[in-house]
Amino acid sequence: MDAAKLKALGLAVIETETAALDALRARIDEHFVAACRLMLECHGRVVVLGMGKSGHIGGKIAATLASTGTPAFFVHPGEASHGDLGMITPRDVVLAISNSGETQELLTLLPIIKRLEVPLIALTGNPASTLARAANTHVDVGVDREACPLGLAPTSSTTATLAMGDALAIAMLEVRGFTAEDFALSHPGGSLGRRLLLRIDDIMHTGETIPQVRSHAPITETLHEMTRKGLGMTAVLDDQDRVIGIFTDGDLRRAVDHNVDLHNTDVASLMTPDCITVRPGLLAAEALAIMDSRKINALLVVDEEQRLVGALGMHDLLRAGVV
Structure with a gap:
C-alpha cells in the first residue's frame, strides 16, 4: 500500500x-x-x-x-x-x-x-x-x-x-x-507545581551558608568568603547588618582589568551598590524571571529593614527543577 x-x-x-x-x-x-x-x-x-x-x-x-x-x-x-x-x-x-x-x-x-x-x-x-x-x-x-x-x-x-x-x-x-495554583496543588511533582508552589525560602541559603562581608573588608577576605560559600558572590553589609551592595565574580574581573590593587582595597570601593534584592516568600519562578530580565545569576533576600536573611543562586533554581 x-x-x-x-x-x-x-x-x-x-x-x-x-x-x-x-x-x-x-x-x-x-x-x-x-x-x-x-x-x-x-x-x-x-x-x-x-x-x-x-x-x-x-x-x-x-x-x-x-x-x-x-x-x-x-x-x-x-x-x-x-x-x-x-x-x-x-x-x-x-x-x-x-x-x-x-x-x-x-x-x-x-x-x-x-x-x-x-x-x-x-x-x-x-x-x-x-x-x-x-x-x-x-x-x-x-x-x-x-x-x-x-x-x-x-x-x-x-x-x-x-x-x-x-x-x-x-x-x-x-x-x-x-486557579492555576489550585491546579498546582494537585500536581506538586510536575513542572507546573514547582513553578507555582516552590518559594525561595525552600531553596535559598540561610544562616552561616550565606556569603557576607562588612563594607570595610579587604578584597582578599572577600574572595576567601566567596570561595568558601561557593555562590560566586557575597553580600556587603554595613555595621547594622543591612545590605548595601553585592560583590560578584564580574566585579572582580572588572577590578583586575583596571589593575586595581586587590591587597589594599576594601570591598565597598568595588562592590555594586543598590543591588537587586527580594523579600522572603517570593515564588522561585518569579525569582528566576528577575534573574533572567536583569541578566544576573544571584539574588540577596532581605527583610523589611534591608537585613540579610538569605541568598539564592541560579544553580539553586536548577537543582530545584525550576529552570
Missing part, C-alpha cells in the same frame, strides 16, 4: 471524528446544564462508571475532573457488583457512560443507585436507552458513524464522549473559580 493511500485513510478518520465533535455543539443544552448543576451541588464525589472502551474514557474523565477541582474517581462496574459499590455514598453523584445505554453491568447497578438516592448522570449515544431513561439527566454523545470502516471499533463515539467529559470538567473549573 502506498503512502498516499495511508494518508487518505488517516485523513478520513480525522474528518469523521471532527464531524462527530462538531455535532456536539448542539448538545451543550439544558441537559448539559443540569449535569453541571448536579455535580456542583454534590457534597461528595463524582463516581464515574463505564465498561470496555467507555471505561477507559471514564477513567480519563474522572482524572480530569479530580485534577480540576471536582473530586472524582472511577469504579469498574463489574467490580462494583462484587463489593466496590460500597465506594458510592448518598453524598455522591454517579456519572455512567455507555454508548448503547444498554450495558448490562451498568443496568445491574441501577436499582442500587436508585435505592441510595444518588443522582445519576448518563452519557450515552441513545436517548431512548434504559440507562438514559433511568438517569436524572442524560447528555447525548451519539455519533452518526464510527471512524472504523466496519462500524464496530469505538472511535468517533469515544472521542465525542471524551470531549463532552472535558466540557463538563472545564465548566466546573470555571464556575468553581479553580
